[in-house]
Amino acid sequence: MTWMRRHLLDLQSLSAEELTLILDTARGFRAVGERNIKKVPALRGKTVVNLFVEPSTRTRISFELAALRLSADVINFTAEASSLKKGETLKDTVRNLEALNAEFIILRHGASGAPQFLSQFARAHVINAGDGAHEHPTQGLLDAFTIRERMGRIEGLKVTILGDILYSRVARSNIWALVTLGARVTLCGPSTLVPKVFEQLHPSIRVTWDLEDALRDADVVNLLRIQHERQRMSAFPSIGEYASLFGLTPPRAARLRPDALIMHPGPINRGVEIASEVADGHQSVILEQVTNGLAVRMAVLFLLNGGRQSDLGTTP
Amino acid sequence: MSDVLLEPRVLQRTIARMAHEIAERNPQSGDLALVGIQKGGVALAGRLSAALERILGHPVPVGLLDVAMYRDDLGQRAAPALMPTEISFPLDGRIVVLVDDVLFSGRTIRAALDALTDLGRPRRVQLAVLVDRGHRELPIRADFVGKNLPTSLRQRVDVRWTEDGGDDTVRMLEMPA
Numbered sequence: 340m341t342w343m344r345r346h347l348l349d350l351q352s353l354s355a356e357e358l359t360l361i362l363d364t365a366r367g368f369r370a371v372g373e374r375n376i377k378k379v380p381a382l383r384g385k386t387v388v389n390l391f392v393e394p395s396t397r398t399r400i401s402f403e404l405a406a407l408r409l410s411a412d413v414i415n416f417t418a419e420a421s422s423l424k425k426g427e428t429l430k431d432t433v434r435n436l437e438a439l440n441a442e443f444i445i446l447r448h449g450a451s452g453a454p455q456f457l458s459q460f461a462r463a464h465v466i467n468a469g470d471g472a473h474e475h476p477t478q479g480l481l482d483a484f485t486i487r488e489r490m491g492r493i494e495g496l497k498v499t500i501l502g503d504i505l506y507s508r509v510a511r512s513n514i515w516a517l518v519t520l521g522a523r524v525t526l527c528g529p530s531t532l533v534p535k536v537f538e539q540l541h542p543s544i545r546v547t548w549d550l551e552d553a554l555r556d557a558d559v560v561n562l563l564r565i566q567h568e569r570q571r572m573s574a575f576p577s578i579g580e581y582a583s584l585f586g587l588t589p590p591r592a593a594r595l596r597p598d599a600l601i602m603h604p605g606p607i608n609r610g611v612e613i614a615s616e617v618a619d620g621h622q623s624v625i626l627e628q629v630t631n632g633l634a635v636r637m638a639v640l641f642l643l644n645g646g647r648q649s650d651l652g653t654t655p
Numbered sequence: 656m657s658d659v660l661l662e663p664r665v666l667q668r669t670i671a672r673m674a675h676e677i678a679e680r681n682p683q684s685g686d687l688a689l690v691g692i693q694k695g696g697v698a699l700a701g702r703l704s705a706a707l708e709r710i711l712g713h714p715v716p717v718g719l720l721d722v723a724m725y726r727d728d729l730g731q732r733a734a735p736a737l738m739p740t741e742i743s744f745p746l747d748g749r750i751v752v753l754v755d756d757v758l759f760s761g762r763t764i765r766a767a768l769d770a771l772t773d774l775g776r777p778r779r780v781q782l783a784v785l786v787d788r789g790h791r792e793l794p795i796r797a798d799f800v801g802k803n804l805p806t807s808l809r810q811r812v813d814v815r816w817t818e819d820g821g822d823d824t825v826r827m828l829e830m831p832a
Contacts, residue, residue, distance in 0.1 A: 646728050
């Protein structure tokens with residue numbers, strides 16, 4: 340299996356072989372992060388632009404460090420401090436960045452489909468760092484990587500994703516990676532945030548609003564942050580009510596399988612979707628996810644960097 | 656179309672001779688370590704280590720080195736698969752013998768030297784290869800060579816280790832024009 344794509348726009352369109360190649364490659368890069376010298380020359384001379392039209396700190400930092408550890412030069416471009424504020428279109432911004440010979444554009448954007456739009460005219464490799472409620476491919480990859488490293492496999496596992504599914508690009512990317520790699524996915528949360536129609540995406544997806552049912556025999560529980568900023572309507576009465584009905588409290592966590600993993604993409608709202616004791620407990624792999632995120636992003640940059648001259652200008 | 660260059664018994668003798676040369680060249684054998692370059696150098700490094708242990712009477716540690724991240728043609732070809740780098744002993748102060756099956760352009764060795772430098776500072780680095788087929792593109796030469804073999808660019812040297820499911824035979828393959 341060799342990597343042939345120019346861009347990483349979503350996980351929905353990736354095959355199991357492509358996903359596995361990324362995870363295998365990430366394993367090599369995780370080992371680099373454990374060395375004394377944590378840098379390799381794979382992207383020497385290449386320029387990576389972090390184009391974050393929507394604010395983000397941890398994803399940007401993770402991509403920035405990934406690029407730096409591959410020896411690329413990195414420019415951080417945020418909407419607040421840029422020409423986008425002055426009325427420049429996204430297309431013109433990207434053309435300007437390309438005029439500086441940027442080879443990679445990592446785009447975070449509030450609008451679903453913005454990376455896809457960019458990929459239609461950009462000469463640079465486009466990486467989706469989160470677009471609206473659509474996808475956040477590298478988060479889905481790092482979650483899949485963490486599960487595979489901890490459990491030894493993904494196929495056949497029962498993974499529960501708990502929380503705000505409706506507005507979550509993290510949920511969507513997780514769903515696609517997991518079902519493509521053979522896991523069974525249970526989606527759980529308040530019915531207003533977990534519509535039954537998600538079951539129509541794939542036969543391995545199940546929706547339940549019963550938390551006990553979702554936790555009972557799960558191998559992995561992935562908790563999603565309640566996204567106050569993305570909530571356009573009031574999906575549940577109060578944060579306190581959400582915490583009492585769906586928060587992973589110590590008594591609930593105690594009923595999980597003893598070897599089940601507890602995951603969270605961060606930033607965590609302690610006391611809301613997860614209790615402090617659970618977040619810091621021995622089943623939690625939350626910080627490991629952060630470490631793995633770096634390795635996965637290095638792998639994505641490394642794979643996209645490959646290619647031949649004849650591929651330039653074609654999509655995907 | 657293929658010609659057998661080294662059959663299993665000759666291969667084994669060749670490796671034994673290389674081990675003797677390595678032992679002779681390095682009287683401070685306690686500092687010796689072998690590092691096999693993924694993928695073809697790994698089996699050879701294991702064989703050399705076993706042979707050296709018989710000669711020296713003490714084990715010689717073996718590491719694995721993947722050079723994919725250090726190649727000079729990344730971006731001009733599909734990204735190469737990564738294989739594990741596993742060096743469980745400190746490289747600092749060691750005499751490291753880099754091991755590969757076939758020495759060709761020398762670019763893999765150039766990458767291996769860079770990769771090694773990022774992992775530690777050996778006192779000395781030497782190079783052992785089973786087959787030197789010529790066509791060097793960089794000023795690199797091997798210290799220990801199993802067999803010197805003039806080849807044309809259309810030929811390929813194919814080493815099949817039993818460790819990798821092969822038959823311990825080295826063959827010359829003619830590539831279609």
